[in-house]
Amino acid sequence: MKRKLSILVSILVLAVSFSACGKKEEVATQDNAYYEQVSDIMLTQLLPSITEEQIEQLENIEEFAFNSQLYQSQLPLTPTSYVESAKGWLAAKEECGEFLGHGDYTFENSTDKMVVSTQGEFENRDAKISFTFNGNGTLESTTVSPSYAIGEILEKAGLNTILGLGTVFAVLIFIAFIISLMKYIPKLQAAFSGKKEKQIETTTEAVAAPVAPVVSASTGTDEKELIAVISAAIAADTGMNTSDFVVRSIRRRPSNRW
Structure with a gap:
């Protein structure tokens, strides 16, 4: 203070x-x-x-x-x-x-x-x-x-010119570099889209693969049950034992009559 x-x-x-x-x-x-x-x-x-x-x-x-x-x-x-x-x-x-x-x-x-x-x-x-x-x-x-002397004025003017032109060229070079990288964009897009398609195909195959055995097993199980039922019916009708005969195939007749 x-x-x-x-x-x-x-x-x-x-x-x-x-x-x-x-x-x-x-x-x-x-x-x-x-x-x-x-x-x-x-x-x-x-x-x-x-x-x-x-x-x-x-x-x-x-x-x-x-x-x-x-x-x-x-x-x-x-x-x-x-x-x-x-x-x-x-x-x-x-x-x-x-x-x-x-x-x-x-x-x-x-x-x-x-x-x-x-x-x-x-x-x-x-x-x-x-x-x-x-x-x-x-x-x-x-x-x-x-x-300032004339030499100093010219020197400062020259430095300012060089600095200005240098800045302009630096920006132009940077822009040219960015433009040169644009040719890789389609390749990158194709690469990413290819990976996505492969992933979709792999997922579809993985989901579809287990379905076939399930259907096949289900069909075989139904046929065995049908054979067992028919064998029991024949044995009851003829008085034979189910072990005395073998049902090898089952075919449906064209007519609805038996």
């Missing part, structure tokens, strides 16, 4: 150098000197000393307290514009290196915006720094655009 307060106090200290410009309600009537002073405070005091840890602490401060401190400091900032400007500055430092200085300011005034720009000098490469103010004179955003 002490660190958070120390950051806000450091913002309040800047009010001393900024108090000559008046309150925020009078910002819209200020000339280029006002915008130059705000940009210079951001560029020489606030942004170069900001760290990632401080940004995290600022993001955790309650918005009401943050707004209150910014209002008391009379700096034309909002919590969002300040934090986003700080994040953009740190990202630019990773690519351009440490900030060394800047040139003269240029002003682009429109009906509802004022853009203050200057050429920043960094350790690795120069960059254009722009501060955009709204119609009320409040800082909306800060952009840092690194300057």
Whole structure:
């Protein structure tokens, strides 16, 4: 909590150098000197000393307290514009290196915006720094655009082209590979359908096989019973013993008469 307060106090200290410009309600009537002073405070005091840890602490401060401190400091900032400007500055430092200085300011005034720009000098490469103010004179955003040599621009363009073409060809090769596999689909379908037909035939044969013996056994049993009945009838009629004769065949006469 002490660190958070120390950051806000450091913002309040800047009010001393900024108090000559008046309150925020009078910002819209200020000339280029006002915008130059705000940009210079951001560029020489606030942004170069900001760290990632401080940004995290600022993001955790309650918005009401943050707004209150910014209002008391009379700096034309909002919590969002300040934090986003700080994040953009740190990202630019990773690519351009440490900030060394800047040139003269240029002003682009429109009906509802004022853009203050200057050429920043960094350790690795120069960059254009722009501060955009709204119609009320409040800082909306800060952009840092690194300057690249023609060779670097062509190199990046070439890499992007190679990456794009490589992605396209990789997708086309993959699609061609998928299409080449389609010729195996009919073979797979035929193989699976053949297996199903064999399974059906095997099942039918397995079920039909036991039926024949059952019918045959049943027919033989009925014929033996009929022979026994006829033999008993003959023995009763003739007075003979069933062991004295053998019934070898039974045939039905065409007529219903006996």
